[in-house]
Amino acid sequence: MTRGWRTRHDPAVTARGIEVFDRVADRYDEVIPFFAAFAGELADSLGFTAGARVLDLAAGRGAVAAEALARGCRVTAVDAAANMVARLRADHPAVAGHVMDAHRLGFPDGSFDVVVSGFAMHLFADPAVVFDEVRRILVPGGVFAFTVPGGPDPATDPLPELFAEFGRYLPPGGGMGRPLDARAAFTGAGFAGVEAVTLTVDLPVAGAEVLWEWGLTHGSLAYFEDLPADRREEFRARLFAEVTGPTRLRRQAQLWTGSTG
Numbered sequence: 001m002t003r004g005w006r007t008r009h010d011p012a013v014t015a016r017g018i019e020v021f022d023r024v025a026d027r028y029d030e031v032i033p034f035f036a037a038f039a040g041e042l043a044d045s046l047g048f049t050a051g052a053r054v055l056d057l058a059a060g061r062g063a064v065a066a067e068a069l070a071r072g073c074r075v076t077a078v079d080a081a082a083n084m085v086a087r088l089r090a091d092h093p094a095v096a097g098h099v100m101d102a103h104r105l106g107f108p109d110g111s112f113d114v115v116v117s118g119f120a121m122h123l124f125a126d127p128a129v130v131f132d133e134v135r136r137i138l139v140p141g142g143v144f145a146f147t148v149p150g151g152p153d154p155a156t157d158p159l160p161e162l163f164a165e166f167g168r169y170l171p172p173g174g175g176m177g178r179p180l181d182a183r184a185a186f187t188g189a190g191f192a193g194v195e196a197v198t199l200t201v202d203l204p205v206a207g208a209e210v211l212w213e214w215g216l217t218h219g220s221l222a223y224f225e226d227l228p229a230d231r232r233e234e235f236r237a238r239l240f241a242e243v244t245g246p247t248r249l250r251r252q253a254q255l256w257t258g259s260t261g
Contacts (some may be wrong), residue, residue: 058120150252191258
């Protein structure tokens with residue numbers, strides 16, 4: 001089926017993402033526990049059922065997988081970055097962790113009751129293929145739930161505005177991630193009952209140095225590496241000028257859910 005929102009699965013895009021996440025795996029979510037905080041919010045909102053077969057897709061170091069496991073689920077986790085999976089297995093040995101490309105999931109049809117993904121769907125080279133794969137491996141009536149970034153609080157968190165401003169200095173295709181029309185993606189893959197709710201986290205941050213370091217320990221590293229060196233230093237200087245002491249990281253995310261019907 002041809003869909004207007006389908007993008008070509010570019011192997012170079014996939015390889016770049018894997019390489020970046022492999023490099024940040026050892027410090028991922030340790031500078032500021034951003035992904036763990038949102039995983040808790042996701043789990044509370046979704047309400048995992050004990051005994052459910054759950055797949056954490058593009059799991060990173062297993063923030064969402066850990067929440068599902070704590071609620072009595074049978075949890076499998078996959079990520080294309082081998083270093084992420086190695087850390088996940090070490091931290092959560094009860095989770096079945098696999099190195100796997102989300103565009104080609106190596107599971108039989110109807111293997112899972114729930115598939116969850118935290119802040120990854122907008123990063124895939126071809127999200128349409130991923131949606132099709134998720135639908136294939138879900139049981140009838142199964143649920144797909146994922147988060148995408150939402151709005152910041154510009155009074156305490158200047159990073160998103162700086163990202164937007166300095167984005168004009170990126171080379172074509174620079175950085176990582178593209179806007180995702182979640183509702184169209186769900187509909188195109190045949191999901192029903194599509195809904196979105198807003199999740200919010202509010203985390204203390206010691207200052208600009210921590211915010212800057214945090215930005216270098218997850219996917220935004222690709223953005224900073226793609227900026228010209230002088231613009232990267234200008235970005236850093238602007239951040240330090242705007243954040244002069246302890247602050248808060250107040251962020252929102254959209255939690256999207258859909259069912260196989």
